[in-house]
Amino acid sequence: MVRVRIAPSPTGYLHVGTARTALYNWLFAKKNGGKFILRIEDTDIARSTKEMTDEIIKSLKWLGLTWDEGPYFQSKRLSIYQKYADILLKENKAYYCYCTSEEIAERKKKVMSEKKAWKNARRCLYLSEKEKENFEKENRPKAVRFLVPEGVTEFIDEIHGSIKKDNKDLEDFVLMKSDNTPSYNFAVVIDDMDMHITHVIRGDDHIANTPKQILLYKSLGFQPPKFVHLPLLLAEDKSKLSKRHDAVAVTDYREQGYLKEAFVNFLSLLGWSPGDGREIMSVEELISAFSLNRIIKRGAVFDTKKLMWMNGEYITKMDGEALFKNAVPFLKRDKLLDEKTIEEKREWIINVLLLLKGRVKLLSDFSKLGDYFFTDDFKYDEEGLKKYIDKDRLNKLLLVKERLDRLELFSKEEIEKTVRKFAAESGVKAAFLIHPLRMVVTGNQAGPGLFEVLETLGKEKVVNRIDKFSKIYII
RNA sequence: GUCCCCAUAGUCUAGCGGUUAGGACACCACUCUUUCAAGGUGGAAGCACGGGUUCGACUCCCGUUGGGGACACCA
DSSP: OOEEEEOOOTTSSOBHHHHHHHHHHHHHHHHTTOEEEEEEOOOOTTTOOHHHHHHHHHHHHHHTOOOSEEEEEGGGOHHHHHHHHHHHHHTTSEEEEOOOHHHHHHHHHHHHHTTOOOOOOOGGGGOOHHHHHHHHHHTOOOEEEEOOOSSEEEEEETTTEEEEEEGGGSOOOEEEOTTSOBOHHHHHHHHHHHTTOSEEEEEGGGGGGHHHHHHHHHHHTOOOOEEEEEOOEEOTTSSBOOTTTSOOBHHHHHHHTOOHHHHHHHHHTSSBOOSSSOOSOOHHHHHHHOOGGGBOSSOEEOOHHHHHHHHHHHHHHOOHHHHHHHHHHHHHHTTSOOHHHHHHTHHHHHHHHHHHGGGOSSTTHHHHHHHHHHOSOOOOOHHHHHHHOOHHHHHHHHHHHHHHHTOSSOOHHHHHHHHHHHHHHHTOOHHHHHHHHHHHHHSOSOOSOHHHHHHHHOHHHHHHHHHHHHHHOOO
């Protein structure tokens, strides 16, 4: 039975890299009828918060990455770690270290400044009984360090193959911090073991931790799980995606107007592909196509342009109901719709969304590109005014308006007939009128087909806007 | 500085000894069109380098270079 987990630390929002790792774990579990477990790694008491835990859970849910077990909290399992630490201590596989972080930091700084390789000396391993006694009397805080044995640690990574590490390059890392909370490497091993995790699927940045963890499994007498290290997600300059320069929180993408379907689809293709050229894929398709051996080794740049393209594809393919559900919250957020209108003009709103969807990339674009449908308070594009508005055209527009006003049925067909007929009579091309009309009524140079826009807007608004414009616009 | 990982167009990728190196995003041109977008057609753009192995290397091996990651009582 496959059992995998995602183990975020609640010290920040759900990072897109973590989301991708979660997705691969989830897909792998679904594909193999296994279980996906959520574990919150909140042993850093100072930096972990309840808010971030909630945020992470919210983001995971938004993406649809629901878990079968958990969330487990490491902060509630402290006695378990302590128990295993005591065992290792008793078997002399670990020892107490009385050095303070400050002392170690200072030593490290000195060594690094000499451009030498830093490795914490196992000073406290060789403490005499007397020294130990003194430290204990002083009540000095003590951490538990693992006694790294000699030898070479090797493991088979499902993606990278064999990875070897000479244990002499490993320092005696901390198992239990002096505040009696476990270190990451220790807690992970105990938990993965205790939760019967079969495959540890995580980012490449954990390759360096793996030998340490394997050593722990061995000293505890447990069989290590399989390790799968995914290529890292990179920023545009190929460095690690960082909080400082990049949008890395899943929440940010949701708020920018990305659809979870597009986001998940895009993430799935960063480091993996189905191999048959398919790109736009539903979760069901992803599940059935997913396999670990199609994951590649090199890091992938998170290309927002492609994400945006994909998002546009998903939006274009949406039907009215789906559009309504997804886009309305954004229009509401941007104060273009209120509850009452949403209820009363549902069908009309859907028509507007259908009209706009082809040129929208983000859900938030509905507000940007279609504000004139929802408010009279829209901006006129300066360049467009210069290009399309002059005295002659404005006068003709007023005449067209007269005719439109007389239409019994304000349908796109009738509108088009009217405009084209007028153009023919005046000896001008239809485009000569269409552009200024669009400018005056929508404020934009471009947009959906003009006649449909006018029909959707309704006769009253169209006529009023032309009137109003002719009064305020000074040539 | 030490250790580890990686290397096909600007980006995401297909390729797993013999291919005109395929697709997608982005870009450019043309087309369609009332505009924009979409669509259609076409285009530019790639196997980092050097040695091997082999009849034959993008593909296998070694090295170089380049990029990335890890080196906390953070996770």
